[in-house]
Amino acid sequence: MRSLPVFPDLRAFLAYAEGQGELAHIAEPVQLRHEMTAVQLAALRLGGPILRFDDARQGERRAQMPVITNLFGTSERVAAGMGLTLDQVPTFGEFLAALRSPSPVEGMRDALSRWPVLRAALQSRPKLLRRGPVQEVAAPPDLSLIPAQTPWSGDAGPLITWPVVVTRPHASDRGQLSRYNLGVYRAQVLGPDRLILRWLAHRGGAAHYCSWLHANEPMPVAIALGCDPATLLSAALPLPETVSELAFSGVLRGARAELVAAKTVPLLVPAHAEVILEGWVHPGETASEGPFGDHTGYYNSVEPFPVMRVSTITHRQDPLYLSTVTGRPPDEPSVIGEVFNSLALPVIRAQVPEVIDLWLPAAACSYRMAVVQIDKRYPGQARRVMMALWGMLTQFSYTKTIIVVDRDINPRSWDDVVWAMATRMDPVRDVMVLDRTPMDYLDFASPREGLAGKLGIDATTKIGAETNREWGRVMQIDPEHEARAECLLQRVLA
Known part of the structure; x- marks a missing residue:
């Protein structure tokens, strides 16, 4: 079903995009505070390429990592992140609907025809590695390493905008991957080793937090930055609560997710991410989050949300930092939403x-x-x-x-x-x-x-x-007359 190669990590996808002429390097200094937002939104509205900022600045200080933005700035790149061309997305949606609610098998011929479904099920099982590229370097818990943007002029401060937040509920084991949740939540940088995690009440991370809060125990959390496209899209999809994002990413990727044990928290994390932030959320420890500009086109109100204390940072050699900006559409989330619309339609039709x-x-x-x-x-x-x-x-x-x-x-x-x-x-x-x-x-x-x-x-x-009335008839031109008119006008106007 896939027509594009498997992208095991962000770098593989960037290499593919560059080969398609879809990656632009920006060597000039660009400020992380407000200026980068203007550049990436301008690129998105032009249907432009992925941007790599090689000289991102926080005032006079140069960032320690290149910043990647506008990754999914076009519908074609969202589809490519799933290994598909845009016209293949509806068919893939039908496949996912069948995978979710398979019909009974009727004979050996039918069973053999379902091999793609079986293969997808096998690919959905994550694989545990002893070591992974994301742990090549261990760094102190200092968030100044992360070139987080301050997107809008009214924002409270730097914001990590593409975090894949990894959690599991209380009374679960590290290896129970089916109980994990991957979610993309806003993460405000509060200090050198503290973040505010803004997970809303209906999201999986918030439900897990409530279970740890009820037990009055600290909750382990890991944040994966710069994940492969399938992991990013799986974490962003509004999947049913019974569907594991880790398992679903294997179906999207066309290959099993590869995980590695975190260093300081009892969690498994994406082995091929660029950066992992590990830490703990302690019961009842909150801080005022915001205001920040959101997808509604308005700033959110200031509200308390849980604080994550960062215990360590691991990353690749020469890591990349993936960022985005959220605002009134069009923005990157709205482009992703358009493709997800086509992907979800077969599931909706099934119901x-x-x-x-x-x-x-x-x-x-x-x-x-x-x-x-x-x-x-x-x-x-x-x-x-x-x-x-x-x-x-x-x-x-x-x-x-x-x-x-x-x-x-x-x-x-x-x-x-x-x-x-x-x-x-x-x-x-x-x-x-x-x-x-x-x-x-x-x-x-x-x-x-x-x-x-x-x-x-x-x-x-x-x-x-x-109704009690006779309904009116819709006026239409005879199709033969329409065809005749088109031919006539083509000759007259040629």
């Missing part, structure tokens, strides 16, 4: 078969609004689809507005969607409002933190008991 297509507009923070195209067959079906989606995945519980349209409407065309809303929706009959439902607390429009309403708009043609 809600009448869904033909679904679009999460990047401008709506990639999840606050959804437009759903369905094959409508019976009255009330649009409402059933809305409720099914809101209850399907945690991420959909934060989707404030769902607009449902018919199969003749392109859900990715605002002109089509607005026409359907204007001609097929009655505000009294076709709008569903729910109150006091879960909501991302970053949504300042919510009347109460963590609770808000949902809006469902049925912009489909009304059938059966949904």
Whole structure:
């Protein structure tokens, strides 16, 4: 299924990108405070290459590591991170849906045809190494080694923005990898050996923290910086709680994840990362985090979050530091979200078969609004689809507005969607409002933190008991006449 090589680490992916003309070296000094943000966002909005800053500066001090940004700044590079071309993503999504809910095997021929699924299952089992490249150098717990950006002018300070945070729950063993969680959480640099970890209540890291807090014991934490693309994307995906990010990364990578024992905490960590920060989160130790600019386009409020005390830093020889910036779309997370939209569609269809297509507009923070195209067959079906989606995945519980349209409407065309809303929706009959439902607390429009309403708009043609009127007929040009017109105009305008 993969058409691109396996990328075991960040360097392999960068080498591939450079061979494709997708890596640019910037030799001029660039400030980590605010200036680098402007450069990387400008590159992203131009559909530009991965950027390597060889002279990143914190004031007059030159950073000890080159900084890599805009890694997933185009949809094509997000797909490449999974070993795919962009047009292969939907097919891979269907494969993942089959892997998640396989149908019964019917005979030997069918069993043999499922070899890719079996191979993916084998690749999902991580492999433990005795030593790994990420432990070539052991350094004191001094975070001044890390060239963390201060992205926005109103930010509280330096921020580690692509950390893959590795945790496990209390009463688990170091080797129980199925219970591990990998998450990408904001990490504010608080001092030479302290970080603030901003994990929200619904995330796996926060759930693990609660288990250690309940036991009144320090929680081991490791942060992997500069991971391979499959690990980064697996940690960023809104996977179900029962799916291991480590195992899923093996499927995306096309090769087993390779791990190594951390030096000072009882955890296994990605062996081919660039840097590992090890440390402990002690019960009840928090600090005020923020404000920081976020994907909503606003600064977050200042709130207490757990503090990680760094016990050691290990890294490769001549390590690279991977960074990004989050803000009002378009930004790197919104580009990743567009590809994940296509990847998740087959899984959604498996649960809600009448869904033909679904679009999460990047401008709506990639999840606050959804437009759903369905094959409508019976009255009330649009409402059933809305409720099914809101209850399907945690991420959909934060989707404030769902607009449902018919199969003749392109859900990715605002002109089509607005026409359907204007001609097929009655505000009294076709709008569903729910109150006091879960909501991302970053949504300042919510009347109460963590609770808000949902809006469902049925912009489909009304059938059966949904209307007492005869519905209008859509005007269309005969396809033969359209073809004739195209040929005629080509000759006239040639």
